[in-house]
Amino acid sequence: MAKLLAYFTGLVLSLMVTFNGLLSGFTSAYLSNVVYHAFGLVFFGIFLCLLKKQTTTGAFKWYYLVPGFLGSLTIILNNIVLNVLGVTLMIAFTLVGQVITSLVIDHWGLLGKSISRSTRKQWFGVGIMIIGLATMVL
Amino acid sequence: MTLLLIYGLAVCIGVLVTVVPIMNGANTRVLGTIRVSFFHYFSASITGVAFLLFTASFGDIKRLPEVPIHYFLGGILGLSVILLMNYYSVRIKALHIAILLFLGQMTMGLALDYFLFDKLNVKIIIGLLIVLLGLIVQSESKKSASSSKT
Numbered sequence: 001m002a003k004l005l006a007y008f009t010g011l012v013l014s015l016m017v018t019f020n021g022l023l024s025g026f027t028s029a030y031l032s033n034v035v036y037h038a039f040g041l042v043f044f045g046i047f048l049c050l051l052k053k054q055t056t057t058g059a060f061k062w063y064y065l066v067p068g069f070l071g072s073l074t075i076i077l078n079n080i081v082l083n084v085l086g087v088t089l090m091i092a093f094t095l096v097g098q099v100i101t102s103l104v105i106d107h108w109g110l111l112g113k114s115i116s117r118s119t120r121k122q123w124f125g126v127g128i129m130i131i132g133l134a135t136m137v138l
Numbered sequence: 139m140t141l142l143l144i145y146g147l148a149v150c151i152g153v154l155v156t157v158v159p160i161m162n163g164a165n166t167r168v169l170g171t172i173r174v175s176f177f178h179y180f181s182a183s184i185t186g187v188a189f190l191l192f193t194a195s196f197g198d199i200k201r202l203p204e205v206p207i208h209y210f211l212g213g214i215l216g217l218s219v220i221l222l223m224n225y226y227s228v229r230i231k232a233l234h235i236a237i238l239l240f241l242g243q244m245t246m247g248l249a250l251d252y253f254l255f256d257k258l259n260v261k262i263i264i265g266l267l268i269v270l271l272g273l274i275v276q277s278e279s280k281k282s283a284s285s286s287k288t
Contacts, residue, residue: 002225002226002229002230003226003230003234003238005222005225005226006226006230006234006235006238006239006242007238007239007241007242008222008242009219009222009223009226009239009242010238010239010240010241010242010243010244010245010246011242011243011245011246012215012218012219012222012242012246013215013219013239013242013243013246014242014243014244014245014246014247014250015211015215015246015250016211016212016215016216016219017212018250018254019208019209019210019211019212019215020212022209023205023209023210023212026201026204026205026206026209027195027198027199027201027202027205028193028195028198030186030189030190030193030195030198031190031195031198031199031202032212033182033186033189034183034186034187034190035202035210035212035213036212036213036216037179037182037183037186037213038183038213039213039214039216039217040175040178040179040182040213040216040217040220041176041179041180041182041183043179043217044172044175044176044179045176047172047175047176048172048173048176051172064165064169064174064177064181065177065180065181065184066161066181067158067161067162067165067177067178067181068177068178068179068180068181068182068183068184068185069181069182069185070154070157070158070161071154071158071178071181071182072181072182072183072185072186072189073154073185074151074154074155074158075182075186076186076189077147077148077150077151077154078151080144080147081144081147081148081151084141084144085144085145085148085257086247086250086251086255086257086258087243087246087247087250087251087255088244088247088248088251088257088258088262088266089148089257089262090148090151091240091243091244091247092265092266092269093145093148093149093151093152094148094149094151094152094155095152095240095269095273096149096152096269097148097149097150097151097152097153097155097156098152098153098155098156099152099273099276100149100152100153101152101153101156101157102156105156105157105160111157111160111161111164112160112164113160119279121275121276121279122276122279124275124276124279125272125273125274125275125276125277125278125279126272126276127272128268128269128271128272128275128276129268129269129272129273129276130272131268131272132265132266132267132268132269132270132271132272133265133269134265135261135264135265135268136261136262136264136265136266136269137145137265138261
């Protein structure tokens with residue numbers, strides 16, 4: 001069941017970036033980003049009000065806002081890239097970026113993660129992925 | 139040159155998509171899931187409005203009533219993704235998450251590119267299979283590297 005849901009989430013993710021891209025084509029990449037995040041803001045705002053007593057209350061730090069800033073940048077870039085590359089190419093390039101970033105973070109233990117040295121075999125896998133990307137665009 | 143920049147931006151999305159959940163995960167230990175999600179969307183919305191101001195794109199709001207209603211589904215689907223990920227990410231292996239998520243994205247991506255964007259060709263399908271092979275090699279190596287340490 002969980003595996004099926006993981007596959008299903010992949011389907012939904014592609015649909016999500018496509019609808020955002022279509023909205024940005026109709027309006028702009030920036031407005032589409034605001035509309036996308038407004039849904040989440042309202043949803044979690046209501047959730048937060050309903051569960052106020054049950055949520056933890058740590059002191060607010062400015063860096064709690066950094067992921068949201070980066071999330072906004074992600075959706076704007078998604079909207080710009082999708083309309084040029086289409087869904088498949090964009091996802092393939094994004095995946096390679098994800099894998100390389102994960103390897104670098106784990107190798108040096110960045111962002112508070114424990115160190116897990118990358119192996120040559122892993123970079124060989126990344127090399128194959130880059131060959132795949134080259135096949136798609138050349 | 140412009141296309142190269144777009145490829146670079148697509149890779150940057152991958153960097154951001156990896157870094158953001160790690161940062162949110164660290165904040166969750168202090169604030170809890172709901173508050174972290176709220177702060178995430180709050181900050182993202184403020185940033186989005188700032189981008190609208192800086193790029194003078196506020197005028198596009200006038201076009202919103204003309205937008206077909208299903209174009210707004212992105213926000214709702216984004217929320218569903220978060221809830222789904224919370225459910226299955228603790229129940230299956232990271233290797234399966236990466237591969238199944240990629241396969242799902244690719245299935246829908248190929249269909250959308252074919253029917254909507256008219257960008258599908260044989261080169262893309264062959265390239266995708268090679269990328270999938272690379273992902274499996276990379277993930278399997280990671281698994282064997284971590285199991286050899288224990």
